[in-house]
Amino acid sequence: MNFRKSGYIHDVDRLIEQTSVEQVLAHYGKPLPDKSTGEHRMQCVFNEACIDSQYGNLTIRLDDPVNRIYCHSCQVRGNLLTLIHGLEHHRPPEGGRLRGDEFKAAVAKLKDIAGLPANEAASTSTSQSRATTSFNPMPQARTEATPHPAVPASGPLPPTPKLTNTPLHRHEKEAARALADLYQDLVTDVSQMSPEAARYVRTRPWMTPELMQKWGVGWIPGNGRSLFRKNYLVYTHRN
Ligand SMILES: [Zn+2]
Structure with a gap:
């Protein structure tokens, strides 16, 4: 560097x-x-x-x-x-x-x-x-609010985001679209999760790997696709 x-x-x-x-x-x-x-x-x-x-x-x-x-x-x-x-x-x-x-x-x-x-x-x-x-x-x-620069810059400002809820698989950014099937990467085997995540799942005996896969629940592995939320146990919302 x-x-x-x-x-x-x-x-x-x-x-x-x-x-x-x-x-x-x-x-x-x-x-x-x-x-x-x-x-x-x-x-x-x-x-x-x-x-x-x-x-x-x-x-x-x-x-x-x-x-x-x-x-x-x-x-x-x-x-x-x-x-x-x-x-x-x-x-x-x-x-x-x-x-x-x-x-x-x-x-x-x-x-x-x-x-x-x-x-x-x-x-x-x-x-x-x-x-x-x-x-x-x-x-x-x-x-509370997205902060805006207090002083107008001479360069172009980012456009005001439109308030729409676009499904990830139709997102304008490719990087975001690529996350739409992130649920397929979720770890449902407790032996491969972080200790905290494994503890969470083990104390909920109804959370079987089969059900977790079916509903898109699992631990986000530390791979390159999920930089934004590593080490979280997530519940997928599909739309
Ligand atoms: Zn240390």
Whole structure:
């Protein structure tokens, strides 16, 4: 990888500083810190072995955006992007540090969480994106409205989304259409699920593999098709 010393890295640093731990944890449905300073503890997001060995082994330093996270079991450390990578993929960054595609994917996700337009995610950013950067200080605000840039940009703005409910298999984006049959990838064998998902299914004896397949219920495996919601047990809605 070879990032130019452009506005890109500078903007990423700013984004990391300005996006709160709460926003990220809320995005993934994780328990939020009950304070704004000091340390927050949670289960390790990088290695399942850590989760089994001890509860609350990942420390999040709430006032240190640079040395933000540290796992006392597997020793993975990093910043908010590293945390996002772990929440997405449930494994440490390759080679111990976020680089290249893993780095870019985490940045794209961070922008998504911060409410920035997705089409800026992969671009090398300029001063324009700085002007259009807007943040929701409270995670709850994300559900109320799609944030709009406070300052009109000189470049083209994304069109206002139409309020229609298009079935995935007719979606205008190919990537979305390709997800329409994602239910076929769902794991219904408890021995192949994450411990949490397996526990959920095992405590519901009526959830047999046959019924789960029939109704499109199962655990999303960590393959490339399901980057957006890994490690979830999902119920499919077909239309
Ligand atoms: Zn760990």
